[in-house]
Amino acid sequence: MSKKGITARSQNYSQWYLDVIERAQLAENSSVKGCMVIKPYGYAIWENIQKELDKRIKEMGVDNAYFPLFIPLSFLSKEASHVKGFAKECAVVTHYRLKEADDGSGVIVDPDAKLEEDLIVRPTSETIMYDTFSRWVTSWRDLPLKINQWANIVRWEKRTRPFLRTTEFLWQEGHTVHSTHEESLKQVNEAFEMYREFAKDVLAIDVYGGRKSESEKFAGAVNTYGVEALMQDGKALQLGTSHDLGQNFSKVFNIKFTNKGGDIENAWQTSWGVSTRMIGAIIMAHSDDLGLVLPPVIAPISVVIIPIYTSENKEEVLKVSKDILATVQTVVENAKLDDREFVSAGFKFNEWEKKGVPIRIEIGERDLKKNVVTVVRRDTNERSEVSINSLSTQINMTLNDIQDTLLSRSKQRLAENTHEILSYDEFKKQLKGNKGFIKAYWCGKKECEDAIKYETKATTRCF
Protein backbone atom coordinates (compact mmCIF):
# COMPACT_ATOMS: atom_id res chain seq x y z
CA MET A 1 0.00 0.00 0.00
CA SER A 2 1.29 3.41 -0.88
CA LYS A 3 1.55 6.24 1.54
CA LYS A 4 -1.60 8.04 0.62
CA GLY A 5 -3.55 5.40 -1.17
CA ILE A 6 -6.71 5.82 -3.10
CA THR A 7 -9.65 3.88 -1.72
CA ALA A 8 -10.14 0.73 -3.80
CA ARG A 9 -13.16 0.60 -6.06
CA SER A 10 -14.21 -2.68 -4.59
CA GLN A 11 -14.11 -1.26 -1.09
CA ASN A 12 -16.08 1.95 -1.55
CA TYR A 13 -16.79 3.07 -5.08
CA SER A 14 -18.14 6.42 -4.04
CA GLN A 15 -15.09 7.24 -1.93
CA TRP A 16 -12.82 6.03 -4.70
CA TYR A 17 -14.46 8.52 -7.06
CA LEU A 18 -13.84 11.39 -4.64
CA ASP A 19 -10.26 10.25 -4.01
CA VAL A 20 -9.43 10.18 -7.71
CA ILE A 21 -10.72 13.73 -8.14
CA GLU A 22 -8.69 14.95 -5.20
CA ARG A 23 -5.46 13.14 -6.00
CA ALA A 24 -5.57 14.03 -9.69
CA GLN A 25 -6.23 17.62 -8.68
CA LEU A 26 -9.25 17.96 -10.89
CA ALA A 27 -11.49 19.89 -8.51
CA GLU A 28 -12.19 20.67 -4.89
CA ASN A 29 -15.07 21.82 -2.78
CA SER A 30 -15.49 25.56 -2.55
CA SER A 31 -16.75 27.72 0.28
CA VAL A 32 -20.09 27.79 -1.48
CA LYS A 33 -22.11 24.72 -0.75
CA GLY A 34 -22.68 22.53 -3.77
CA CYS A 35 -20.30 24.52 -5.95
CA MET A 36 -16.88 23.16 -6.80
CA VAL A 37 -13.70 24.82 -7.89
CA ILE A 38 -12.47 23.27 -11.11
CA LYS A 39 -8.70 23.28 -10.79
CA PRO A 40 -6.32 23.93 -13.71
CA TYR A 41 -5.79 20.27 -14.57
CA GLY A 42 -9.51 19.53 -14.47
CA TYR A 43 -10.29 22.63 -16.47
CA ALA A 44 -7.71 21.66 -19.08
CA ILE A 45 -9.72 18.48 -19.67
CA TRP A 46 -12.86 20.57 -20.08
CA GLU A 47 -11.07 22.82 -22.56
CA ASN A 48 -10.13 19.80 -24.64
CA ILE A 49 -13.70 18.56 -24.54
CA GLN A 50 -14.85 22.00 -25.64
CA LYS A 51 -12.35 22.11 -28.47
CA GLU A 52 -13.41 18.73 -29.87
CA LEU A 53 -17.11 19.35 -29.41
CA ASP A 54 -17.12 22.90 -30.71
CA LYS A 55 -15.59 21.68 -33.95
CA ARG A 56 -18.38 19.13 -34.38
CA ILE A 57 -21.10 21.62 -33.48
CA LYS A 58 -19.85 24.07 -36.07
CA GLU A 59 -19.78 21.28 -38.65
CA MET A 60 -23.55 21.04 -38.19
CA GLY A 61 -23.81 24.66 -39.30
CA VAL A 62 -24.35 26.01 -35.80
CA ASP A 63 -22.99 29.40 -34.69
CA ASN A 64 -21.92 30.31 -31.19
CA ALA A 65 -23.54 33.22 -29.34
CA TYR A 66 -24.09 34.31 -25.77
CA PHE A 67 -27.28 35.12 -23.89
CA PRO A 68 -27.87 36.64 -20.42
CA LEU A 69 -27.34 34.81 -17.18
CA PHE A 70 -30.56 36.32 -15.83
CA ILE A 71 -34.02 35.47 -17.02
CA PRO A 72 -37.20 37.40 -16.12
CA LEU A 73 -39.33 35.16 -13.96
CA SER A 74 -42.29 35.63 -16.26
CA PHE A 75 -40.37 34.10 -19.16
CA LEU A 76 -39.88 30.85 -17.33
CA SER A 77 -43.58 30.62 -16.57
CA LYS A 78 -44.72 30.84 -20.17
CA GLU A 79 -44.38 27.16 -20.96
CA ALA A 80 -46.39 25.24 -18.37
CA SER A 81 -44.43 22.02 -18.07
CA HIS A 82 -41.13 23.85 -18.38
CA VAL A 83 -41.74 25.97 -15.30
CA LYS A 84 -43.10 23.00 -13.46
CA GLY A 85 -39.92 21.08 -14.10
CA PHE A 86 -37.48 23.82 -13.20
CA ALA A 87 -39.15 26.14 -10.69
CA LYS A 88 -38.07 24.16 -7.65
CA GLU A 89 -34.40 24.37 -8.50
CA CYS A 90 -34.16 28.01 -9.51
CA ALA A 91 -32.03 30.61 -7.76
CA VAL A 92 -33.91 33.91 -7.66
CA VAL A 93 -32.61 37.48 -7.66
CA THR A 94 -35.03 39.83 -5.96
CA HIS A 95 -32.88 42.84 -5.00
CA TYR A 96 -30.07 44.64 -6.69
CA ARG A 97 -28.07 46.90 -4.38
CA LEU A 98 -26.37 46.22 -1.09
CA LYS A 99 -26.00 49.12 1.28
CA GLU A 100 -23.80 50.01 4.21
CA ALA A 101 -25.25 50.01 7.67
CA ASP A 102 -26.45 53.43 8.87
CA ASP A 103 -24.20 53.36 11.93
CA GLY A 104 -21.13 53.89 9.78
CA SER A 105 -19.63 50.53 10.73
CA GLY A 106 -19.17 49.73 7.09
CA VAL A 107 -21.07 46.52 7.52
CA ILE A 108 -23.00 45.50 4.48
CA VAL A 109 -26.63 44.87 5.22
CA ASP A 110 -29.51 43.56 3.21
CA PRO A 111 -30.44 45.55 0.17
CA ASP A 112 -33.58 47.59 0.09
CA ALA A 113 -33.84 48.08 -3.63
CA LYS A 114 -36.38 45.54 -4.78
CA LEU A 115 -36.49 44.58 -8.44
CA GLU A 116 -39.72 45.28 -10.25
CA GLU A 117 -39.65 41.77 -11.61
CA ASP A 118 -37.69 38.95 -10.03
CA LEU A 119 -34.94 37.42 -12.13
CA ILE A 120 -33.95 33.82 -12.06
CA VAL A 121 -30.45 32.58 -12.70
CA ARG A 122 -30.73 30.42 -15.82
CA PRO A 123 -31.25 26.71 -15.16
CA THR A 124 -31.27 26.38 -18.98
CA SER A 125 -31.71 29.06 -21.62
CA GLU A 126 -34.70 28.08 -23.72
CA THR A 127 -36.87 30.97 -22.59
CA ILE A 128 -34.40 33.85 -22.77
CA MET A 129 -33.15 32.65 -26.15
CA TYR A 130 -36.56 32.02 -27.64
CA ASP A 131 -37.81 35.43 -26.61
CA THR A 132 -34.94 36.78 -28.70
CA PHE A 133 -35.51 34.31 -31.52
CA SER A 134 -39.07 35.59 -31.90
CA ARG A 135 -37.58 38.84 -33.13
CA TRP A 136 -34.95 37.18 -35.29
CA VAL A 137 -37.37 34.96 -37.17
CA THR A 138 -39.98 36.45 -39.48
CA SER A 139 -39.59 34.67 -42.81
CA TRP A 140 -38.90 31.14 -44.04
CA ARG A 141 -35.67 32.68 -45.34
CA ASP A 142 -34.51 33.15 -41.73
CA LEU A 143 -34.68 29.42 -41.14
CA PRO A 144 -33.10 27.24 -40.05
CA LEU A 145 -31.61 29.24 -37.20
CA LYS A 146 -28.91 27.31 -35.35
CA ILE A 147 -27.33 28.77 -32.23
CA ASN A 148 -25.09 27.25 -29.58
CA GLN A 149 -23.86 28.76 -26.36
CA TRP A 150 -21.15 27.74 -23.93
CA ALA A 151 -22.31 28.82 -20.52
CA ASN A 152 -22.63 28.23 -16.83
CA ILE A 153 -26.01 27.38 -15.40
CA VAL A 154 -27.45 26.99 -11.93
CA ARG A 155 -29.77 24.30 -10.66
CA TRP A 156 -30.35 24.29 -6.93
CA GLU A 157 -30.18 20.56 -6.36
CA LYS A 158 -30.62 19.31 -2.84
CA ARG A 159 -27.66 16.99 -3.05
CA THR A 160 -24.58 17.47 -5.11
CA ARG A 161 -21.63 15.43 -6.26
CA PRO A 162 -18.45 16.73 -7.94
CA PHE A 163 -18.87 16.85 -11.73
CA LEU A 164 -21.95 14.62 -11.66
CA ARG A 165 -24.34 17.07 -10.14
CA THR A 166 -23.26 20.48 -8.92
CA THR A 167 -25.28 23.58 -8.18
CA GLU A 168 -23.46 25.56 -10.83
CA PHE A 169 -22.07 23.75 -13.83
CA LEU A 170 -20.64 24.42 -17.26
CA TRP A 171 -22.24 23.18 -20.41
CA GLN A 172 -23.01 23.71 -24.02
CA GLU A 173 -26.59 24.20 -25.16
CA GLY A 174 -27.61 24.14 -28.79
CA HIS A 175 -30.93 25.64 -29.89
CA THR A 176 -32.33 25.44 -33.38
CA VAL A 177 -35.44 26.71 -35.15
CA HIS A 178 -36.89 25.09 -38.25
CA SER A 179 -39.75 25.52 -40.67
CA THR A 180 -40.95 21.90 -40.54
CA HIS A 181 -41.14 19.18 -37.96
CA GLU A 182 -39.43 16.84 -40.35
CA GLU A 183 -36.44 19.14 -40.48
CA SER A 184 -36.30 19.72 -36.72
CA LEU A 185 -36.49 15.98 -36.09
CA LYS A 186 -33.52 15.57 -38.37
CA GLN A 187 -31.64 18.05 -36.24
CA VAL A 188 -32.62 16.24 -33.04
CA ASN A 189 -31.16 13.10 -34.51
CA GLU A 190 -28.05 14.81 -35.83
CA ALA A 191 -27.20 16.23 -32.41
CA PHE A 192 -27.97 12.88 -30.82
CA GLU A 193 -25.64 11.09 -33.22
CA MET A 194 -22.98 13.74 -32.69
CA TYR A 195 -23.02 13.03 -28.96
CA ARG A 196 -22.97 9.32 -29.50
CA GLU A 197 -19.93 9.57 -31.73
CA PHE A 198 -18.25 12.14 -29.54
CA ALA A 199 -18.54 9.79 -26.58
CA LYS A 200 -16.98 6.97 -28.57
CA ASP A 201 -14.31 8.80 -30.55
CA VAL A 202 -13.23 11.36 -27.99
CA LEU A 203 -14.14 10.06 -24.55
CA ALA A 204 -13.63 6.40 -25.52
CA ILE A 205 -16.96 5.58 -23.90
CA ASP A 206 -19.50 3.34 -25.57
CA VAL A 207 -23.03 4.54 -25.01
CA TYR A 208 -26.56 3.33 -25.14
CA GLY A 209 -28.85 5.75 -26.88
CA GLY A 210 -32.57 6.02 -27.18
CA ARG A 211 -35.72 7.81 -26.27
CA LYS A 212 -36.16 8.71 -22.64
CA SER A 213 -39.27 7.67 -20.83
CA GLU A 214 -42.15 10.04 -20.27
CA SER A 215 -41.09 10.71 -16.69
CA GLU A 216 -37.51 11.45 -17.62
CA LYS A 217 -37.97 13.66 -20.64
CA PHE A 218 -37.06 17.34 -20.63
CA ALA A 219 -39.65 19.66 -19.11
CA GLY A 220 -41.29 21.22 -22.13
CA ALA A 221 -40.15 18.73 -24.74
CA VAL A 222 -42.25 16.49 -26.95
CA ASN A 223 -39.53 13.87 -26.75
CA THR A 224 -36.06 13.56 -25.31
CA TYR A 225 -33.33 11.34 -26.70
CA GLY A 226 -30.41 10.56 -24.48
CA VAL A 227 -27.06 8.85 -24.53
CA GLU A 228 -26.22 6.83 -21.45
CA ALA A 229 -22.94 5.24 -20.48
CA LEU A 230 -22.33 2.38 -18.13
CA MET A 231 -19.87 3.02 -15.32
CA GLN A 232 -17.59 0.45 -13.72
CA ASP A 233 -19.94 -0.10 -10.81
CA GLY A 234 -22.68 -1.13 -13.18
CA LYS A 235 -24.61 2.09 -12.91
CA ALA A 236 -25.70 4.16 -15.81
CA LEU A 237 -24.94 7.82 -16.30
CA GLN A 238 -26.72 10.16 -18.67
CA LEU A 239 -24.14 11.94 -20.79
CA GLY A 240 -26.17 14.07 -23.09
CA THR A 241 -29.67 14.78 -24.29
CA SER A 242 -31.28 16.02 -27.47
CA HIS A 243 -34.84 17.34 -27.32
CA ASP A 244 -37.60 17.54 -29.85
CA LEU A 245 -39.43 20.64 -28.63
CA GLY A 246 -42.11 20.48 -31.31
CA GLN A 247 -43.95 23.80 -31.34
CA ASN A 248 -44.34 23.94 -27.55
CA PHE A 249 -42.08 26.93 -27.11
CA SER A 250 -42.67 28.63 -30.44
CA LYS A 251 -46.34 28.91 -29.57
CA VAL A 252 -45.78 30.67 -26.25
CA PHE A 253 -42.81 32.77 -27.37
CA ASN A 254 -44.37 33.65 -30.70
CA ILE A 255 -41.68 32.33 -32.95
CA LYS A 256 -43.57 32.64 -36.23
CA PHE A 257 -42.55 32.93 -39.82
CA THR A 258 -44.24 33.60 -43.12
CA ASN A 259 -43.91 30.55 -45.33
CA LYS A 260 -43.39 30.47 -49.07
CA GLY A 261 -47.10 30.54 -49.63
CA GLY A 262 -47.53 33.68 -47.52
CA ASP A 263 -49.14 31.95 -44.53
CA ILE A 264 -47.91 32.51 -40.97
CA GLU A 265 -46.75 29.39 -39.13
CA ASN A 266 -45.22 28.49 -35.79
CA ALA A 267 -41.65 27.25 -36.02
CA TRP A 268 -40.35 23.86 -34.90
CA GLN A 269 -37.53 23.72 -32.40
CA THR A 270 -34.82 21.59 -30.87
CA SER A 271 -32.38 21.92 -28.01
CA TRP A 272 -29.50 19.70 -26.93
CA GLY A 273 -26.66 19.81 -24.45
CA VAL A 274 -23.82 18.17 -22.61
CA SER A 275 -22.05 19.34 -19.48
CA THR A 276 -19.03 19.02 -17.22
CA ARG A 277 -20.68 15.83 -16.04
CA MET A 278 -18.75 14.20 -18.89
CA ILE A 279 -15.61 14.62 -16.81
CA GLY A 280 -17.30 12.55 -14.12
CA ALA A 281 -18.09 9.95 -16.75
CA ILE A 282 -14.48 9.78 -17.88
CA ILE A 283 -13.35 9.22 -14.32
CA MET A 284 -15.87 6.48 -13.62
CA ALA A 285 -15.56 4.79 -16.99
CA HIS A 286 -11.79 4.45 -17.27
CA SER A 287 -9.95 5.05 -14.03
CA ASP A 288 -8.50 2.42 -11.70
CA ASP A 289 -7.32 2.07 -8.12
CA LEU A 290 -4.11 3.93 -8.92
CA GLY A 291 -5.98 7.02 -10.03
CA LEU A 292 -7.24 8.72 -13.14
CA VAL A 293 -6.90 7.13 -16.58
CA LEU A 294 -7.45 9.55 -19.45
CA PRO A 295 -8.23 8.83 -23.08
CA PRO A 296 -5.32 10.33 -25.07
CA VAL A 297 -7.61 12.48 -27.22
CA ILE A 298 -8.59 14.68 -24.28
CA ALA A 299 -5.58 14.28 -21.99
CA PRO A 300 -4.05 17.69 -21.20
CA ILE A 301 -0.65 15.99 -21.22
CA SER A 302 -0.43 12.85 -23.31
CA VAL A 303 3.22 11.98 -22.73
CA VAL A 304 5.34 12.83 -19.71
CA ILE A 305 9.09 12.35 -19.71
CA ILE A 306 10.80 11.68 -16.39
CA PRO A 307 14.57 11.90 -16.19
CA ILE A 308 16.20 9.72 -13.55
CA TYR A 309 19.63 10.95 -12.58
CA THR A 310 22.23 11.16 -9.86
CA SER A 311 24.54 14.07 -9.21
CA GLU A 312 27.10 12.42 -11.50
CA ASN A 313 25.05 11.91 -14.63
CA LYS A 314 22.52 14.72 -14.17
CA GLU A 315 23.76 16.86 -17.07
CA GLU A 316 23.82 13.97 -19.50
CA VAL A 317 20.42 12.57 -18.59
CA LEU A 318 18.80 15.99 -18.78
CA LYS A 319 20.32 16.66 -22.16
CA VAL A 320 19.07 13.36 -23.59
CA SER A 321 15.67 13.99 -22.01
CA LYS A 322 15.39 17.30 -23.81
CA ASP A 323 16.26 15.62 -27.09
CA ILE A 324 13.64 12.96 -26.42
CA LEU A 325 11.08 15.67 -25.69
CA ALA A 326 11.83 17.28 -29.04
CA THR A 327 11.45 13.92 -30.76
CA VAL A 328 8.14 13.17 -29.07
CA GLN A 329 6.87 16.65 -29.84
CA THR A 330 7.14 15.93 -33.52
CA VAL A 331 4.16 13.60 -33.09
CA VAL A 332 2.34 15.01 -30.03
CA GLU A 333 2.18 18.67 -29.09
CA ASN A 334 1.29 18.16 -25.48
CA ALA A 335 4.31 16.23 -24.28
CA LYS A 336 5.97 17.38 -21.09
CA LEU A 337 9.40 17.02 -19.55
CA ASP A 338 9.18 16.86 -15.77
CA ASP A 339 12.58 18.25 -14.86
CA ARG A 340 11.63 19.49 -11.41
CA GLU A 341 14.52 19.22 -9.01
CA PHE A 342 14.33 18.08 -5.40
CA VAL A 343 11.40 15.85 -6.26
CA SER A 344 12.28 12.18 -6.49
CA ALA A 345 11.61 10.14 -9.58
CA GLY A 346 9.32 7.88 -7.61
CA PHE A 347 7.23 10.85 -6.56
CA LYS A 348 6.90 11.89 -10.18
CA PHE A 349 5.86 8.41 -11.31
CA ASN A 350 3.16 8.44 -8.71
CA GLU A 351 1.96 11.92 -9.42
CA TRP A 352 1.52 11.49 -13.18
CA GLU A 353 -0.04 8.10 -12.66
CA LYS A 354 -2.69 9.67 -10.44
CA LYS A 355 -3.26 12.31 -13.07
CA GLY A 356 -3.86 9.72 -15.74
CA VAL A 357 -1.20 10.75 -18.25
CA PRO A 358 -1.49 8.07 -20.97
CA ILE A 359 2.22 7.48 -21.55
CA ARG A 360 5.20 7.91 -19.27
CA ILE A 361 8.74 7.80 -20.59
CA GLU A 362 11.53 7.06 -18.13
CA ILE A 363 15.11 7.91 -18.99
CA GLY A 364 17.97 6.85 -16.71
CA GLU A 365 21.37 5.26 -16.63
CA ARG A 366 20.11 1.82 -17.65
CA ASP A 367 18.30 3.21 -20.67
CA LEU A 368 21.21 5.34 -21.83
CA LYS A 369 23.52 2.35 -21.90
CA LYS A 370 21.17 0.46 -24.19
CA ASN A 371 20.18 3.49 -26.24
CA VAL A 372 16.53 3.00 -25.34
CA VAL A 373 13.90 4.64 -23.19
CA THR A 374 11.39 2.92 -20.93
CA VAL A 375 7.80 3.46 -22.00
CA VAL A 376 4.94 2.82 -19.57
CA ARG A 377 1.33 2.97 -20.67
CA ARG A 378 -1.22 4.05 -18.10
CA ASP A 379 -4.17 1.92 -19.20
CA THR A 380 -2.40 -1.41 -18.72
CA ASN A 381 0.65 -0.28 -16.71
CA GLU A 382 2.82 -2.29 -19.10
CA ARG A 383 6.47 -1.31 -19.36
CA SER A 384 8.55 -1.73 -22.46
CA GLU A 385 11.89 -0.61 -23.80
CA VAL A 386 11.76 1.36 -27.01
CA SER A 387 14.76 2.28 -29.10
CA ILE A 388 15.18 5.98 -29.60
CA ASN A 389 15.09 5.64 -33.40
CA SER A 390 11.60 4.25 -33.46
CA LEU A 391 10.26 6.27 -30.54
CA SER A 392 8.06 8.76 -32.35
CA THR A 393 6.19 6.16 -34.39
CA GLN A 394 5.92 3.91 -31.36
CA ILE A 395 4.44 6.72 -29.26
CA ASN A 396 1.92 7.51 -31.93
CA MET A 397 0.83 3.89 -32.20
CA THR A 398 0.63 3.42 -28.48
CA LEU A 399 -1.53 6.51 -27.98
CA ASN A 400 -3.95 5.22 -30.59
CA ASP A 401 -3.90 1.83 -28.98
CA ILE A 402 -4.69 3.25 -25.55
CA GLN A 403 -7.67 5.12 -26.96
CA ASP A 404 -8.87 1.89 -28.63
CA THR A 405 -8.29 -0.22 -25.57
CA LEU A 406 -10.31 2.10 -23.36
CA LEU A 407 -13.16 2.11 -25.86
CA SER A 408 -13.21 -1.64 -26.22
CA ARG A 409 -13.28 -2.08 -22.45
CA SER A 410 -16.20 0.28 -22.31
CA LYS A 411 -17.92 -1.59 -25.14
CA GLN A 412 -17.46 -4.88 -23.39
CA ARG A 413 -18.90 -3.55 -20.18
CA LEU A 414 -21.97 -2.30 -21.98
CA ALA A 415 -22.35 -5.55 -23.88
CA GLU A 416 -22.11 -7.61 -20.72
CA ASN A 417 -24.97 -5.69 -19.22
CA THR A 418 -27.34 -6.52 -22.00
CA HIS A 419 -30.48 -4.52 -22.06
CA GLU A 420 -33.44 -6.60 -21.32
CA ILE A 421 -36.54 -5.96 -23.26
CA LEU A 422 -39.29 -6.08 -20.70
CA SER A 423 -42.90 -5.22 -20.36
CA TYR A 424 -43.38 -1.85 -18.78
CA ASP A 425 -44.73 -3.27 -15.52
CA GLU A 426 -41.93 -5.80 -15.21
CA PHE A 427 -39.48 -3.07 -16.00
CA LYS A 428 -40.79 -0.82 -13.25
CA LYS A 429 -40.70 -3.67 -10.81
CA GLN A 430 -37.09 -4.48 -11.55
CA LEU A 431 -35.99 -0.87 -11.58
CA LYS A 432 -37.31 -0.32 -8.11
CA GLY A 433 -34.55 -0.72 -5.59
CA ASN A 434 -32.12 -1.61 -8.33
CA LYS A 435 -28.69 -0.04 -8.65
CA GLY A 436 -29.63 1.63 -11.89
CA PHE A 437 -28.59 -0.66 -14.66
CA ILE A 438 -29.66 0.43 -18.05
CA LYS A 439 -32.73 -1.49 -18.89
CA ALA A 440 -34.83 -1.09 -21.92
CA TYR A 441 -38.49 -1.76 -22.21
CA TRP A 442 -41.03 -1.72 -24.91
CA CYS A 443 -44.21 -0.11 -23.82
CA GLY A 444 -46.13 -2.26 -26.30
CA LYS A 445 -47.49 0.61 -28.34
CA LYS A 446 -47.03 0.35 -32.04
CA GLU A 447 -45.59 3.84 -32.43
CA CYS A 448 -42.80 2.91 -30.02
CA GLU A 449 -41.62 -0.11 -31.91
CA ASP A 450 -38.92 1.80 -33.67
CA ALA A 451 -37.63 3.54 -30.57
CA ILE A 452 -37.36 1.22 -27.66
CA LYS A 453 -37.76 3.27 -24.54
CA TYR A 454 -35.39 2.92 -21.73
CA GLU A 455 -35.05 4.29 -18.27
CA THR A 456 -32.31 4.43 -15.74
CA LYS A 457 -32.06 5.69 -12.26
CA ALA A 458 -28.49 6.74 -12.86
CA THR A 459 -29.25 10.40 -13.25
CA THR A 460 -31.65 10.47 -10.39
CA ARG A 461 -29.74 8.49 -7.83
CA CYS A 462 -26.47 9.14 -6.15
CA PHE A 463 -24.27 6.29 -5.25
Add this chain to the structure above:
RNA sequence: CGGGGUGUAGUUCAGAUGGCUAGAACGCUACGUUCGGGACGUAGAGGUCGUCCGUUCAAGUCGGAUCACCCCGACCA
Protein backbone atom coordinates in the same frame (compact mmCIF):
# COMPACT_ATOMS: atom_id res chain seq x y z
C1' C B 1 -37.89 18.47 4.61
C1' G B 2 -36.97 13.85 8.00
C1' G B 3 -32.76 10.57 10.49
C1' G B 4 -27.61 10.43 11.98
C1' G B 5 -22.76 12.69 12.47
C1' U B 6 -18.82 16.39 12.75
C1' G B 7 -16.77 21.41 13.89
C1' U B 8 -9.29 21.76 17.39
C1' A B 9 -2.74 24.26 12.74
C1' G B 10 -2.95 24.89 5.47
C1' U B 11 -5.11 19.47 5.34
C1' U B 12 -6.63 14.88 7.93
C1' C B 13 -7.32 14.02 12.78
C1' A B 14 -5.93 12.76 18.45
C1' G B 15 -7.04 15.08 22.88
C1' A B 16 -12.02 8.64 28.68
C1' U B 17 -14.58 10.62 33.51
C1' G B 18 -12.92 19.31 33.50
C1' G B 19 -6.21 20.69 35.51
C1' C B 20 -3.63 22.64 28.65
C1' U B 21 1.81 26.17 29.01
C1' A B 22 -3.31 22.36 23.25
C1' G B 23 -0.64 17.68 20.28
C1' A B 24 0.50 14.16 15.91
C1' A B 25 0.91 13.06 10.81
C1' C B 26 1.10 15.16 6.19
C1' G B 27 1.96 19.90 4.03
C1' C B 28 4.89 24.62 4.36
C1' U B 29 10.02 27.62 4.98
C1' A B 30 15.68 27.41 5.16
C1' C B 31 20.24 24.61 4.55
C1' G B 32 22.55 20.05 3.29
C1' U B 33 22.62 15.02 1.49
C1' U B 34 19.51 12.26 -2.03
C1' C B 35 16.84 10.72 -6.82
C1' G B 36 15.16 3.22 -11.35
C1' G B 37 8.21 3.51 -7.44
C1' G B 38 5.41 8.54 -2.92
C1' A B 39 13.68 10.19 0.04
C1' C B 40 16.28 11.77 4.59
C1' G B 41 18.68 14.86 8.35
C1' U B 42 18.88 19.42 11.06
C1' A B 43 16.52 23.95 12.22
C1' G B 44 11.94 26.72 11.94
C1' A B 45 6.91 29.04 11.04
C1' G B 46 2.00 27.89 11.95
C1' G B 47 -4.03 27.87 16.84
C1' U B 48 -8.77 33.28 20.54
C1' C B 49 -10.21 24.71 19.98
C1' G B 50 -17.18 27.29 14.72
C1' U B 51 -20.04 31.32 17.42
C1' C B 52 -22.81 33.12 21.71
C1' C B 53 -24.62 32.31 26.64
C1' G B 54 -24.21 29.48 31.07
C1' U B 55 -22.03 26.02 35.18
C1' U B 56 -17.14 26.10 37.79
C1' C B 57 -11.47 28.20 41.56
C1' A B 58 -10.60 26.22 36.58
C1' A B 59 -13.90 24.68 30.06
C1' G B 60 -11.10 22.11 23.84
C1' U B 61 -13.51 18.91 27.57
C1' C B 62 -19.94 19.81 31.01
C1' G B 63 -25.11 22.25 29.77
C1' G B 64 -28.13 25.35 26.49
C1' A B 65 -28.72 28.01 22.08
C1' U B 66 -27.06 29.14 17.29
C1' C B 67 -24.42 28.70 12.69
C1' A B 68 -21.85 25.75 9.24
C1' C B 69 -20.48 21.41 6.89
C1' C B 70 -20.69 15.92 5.97
C1' C B 71 -23.37 11.18 5.54
C1' C B 72 -28.25 8.28 4.85
C1' G B 73 -33.25 9.04 3.08
C1' A B 74 -37.04 12.06 0.40
C1' C B 75 -36.79 15.33 -3.99
C1' C B 76 -34.16 15.93 -8.66
C1' A B 77 -36.16 17.88 -16.86
